Amino acid sequence: MPTSTPLDPSVPVRHRWFSPARLLAIASNTLLELVRQKVFYFLLLFALLSIGSSLLVVQFTFQQQFQVLKDVSLGAMSIFSWLLAVLATAQLLPRDLEDRTLYTILAKPVPRFEYLLGKLGGVLLLLALSLALMSALFAGVLAWREQTQLALIQAATPPEDLEAAVQALRASTFTPSLGLAILTIFLRAAICASLTLLISSFATSSIFTVIVSVIAYIIGHIQPVARDYWLHSLPAGQGVSPLVQVFLGFVALFFPDFQLFNLVDEAAAGNTIPFPLFAQTSALGLGYAMVYTFLAYLFFSQKEL
């Protein structure tokens, strides 16, 4: 029988209340878990959509072609990243609880907030990686269509107009706003992931978590419209009761106004995203993500395993 030797005592292992190495260990393990579940197969679907959409509309003008390509690609990126955020996050805690892997992890000197942040970090890594891959695919298709159009223009345009035509072409393909739009998509997915984490910290099943998370997303989308309707389109003299006002205020506070993230559509439509607006939206999004994560920690720290 082999014997176990003590670890070299000259290298002491000191407990720290927060350790980036532990956090990274949990995050990368979570990413590995998701990757080994073969989630990246969805990229094939994305490639199909992106390439397909650009081939279906070849008879349009190049502006229209690029328009469709951007609409479809950015739209698909939004949906896929949202689905990934909700579905991947919803199963993390229930699975660790069910398989009792959580016991062994938390019986190590791992603070609960670190575990939670690590799990969320793993999902964010997954989202960043998938968005990076989708962006690369999208950029590849866009560059390919640009080259095709360039060849057509060079063949068909008189030399004196060529420069202007090429510039018009370039202006309708790669723009800085596209980059900002992709960052915005990531941010929105990050909010949804942290919201889902919050729900799963008290939910009893992952199905429940997914359903509530989807409902919250829908509420986030329609609440500004609904609020406007209630507060402003009632007949004059018929005031809104204070109770309804408090309720609407609470809803507005707790659910982010996802309409703000419509700047993705602006970029797809070829408009420029003003940087201050982007910065403002990012700050708001980060704020929401942080508050959701903190609330998730409050629930999780009380949880009996």
Place this chain on the structure above:
Amino acid sequence: MADPAAIAIRNLTKIFPVPFRKEKVTAVEDLSLEVQPGQIYGLLGPNGSGKSTTMKVVLGLVSPTSGSTEIFGRSSLHVESREAVGFLPENPYFYKFLTGSETLHFFGRLCGLSGPRLAARSRELLALVGLETAANRRVGSYSKGMLQRIGLAQALIQDPRLLVLDEPTAGVDPAGSREIRDLLLQFKQRGITVLLCSHLLGQVQEVCDRIGILHQGRLVSEGPLESLVSVEDQTECLLRNASPELLRSIQAQAAAAGAEVIQIRKPQTTLERHFLKVTHGVSRDASTQPSPQHADVHAP
């Protein structure tokens, strides 16, 4: 001041609420006990008597309803108390998508180990629990005995001073559980404290210094093993090559001195020992071929 106890449990009560019901489950009731450094402490009791719950409270996985628990003088409510502890839960499961070796790396990183030191440590532990040949297989394909082994290795990764083992030999075959028992004795020599819970009394009797018996959440008996199991008014004496005349004369002498010979018989080998002898003491879980490492198991 004296060294703090490895584990101190003071007036621990744990009551679980039952969802949608009025009545509650009292899993542990007013439990107090101490495990001294270097001891192997056996916590016994029938199923549902509160052994696992007690361990979970000690490890901070479940909060006590009242009372307190400490590990080496540090409250279980603080994360630092778990620095020097290795835990093997009941029926352990690990991430199915990791291999045995990746599992140990993951837990090692949680304990602040890294680099070549961690790689060497995890290789050493895989050898210690006999999983070298399965090191690169997914844990999802491990048998129950192998899960216990990887669980034990995982508990040992940061070279803890205290091991908390919840039924470490459940689902392990006799050779495997004997290996685990030998390991426990080895840890004891190195001064590692062990809190062990089991309902396999024979095994517990072989390794434990001190025993606590739980029944319906209450500690009903506690003390050093010898004092609990020795029959105070009897003495055993084993003889080799004793002739019938010698036995008769011993009986006569005993009667003359007012003592009684209760039984004279051939000592029996244990079924476990016989089983190990005829199966060569090798567990299939450990490796596919008998290796010299297991040679000591053949010895009677």
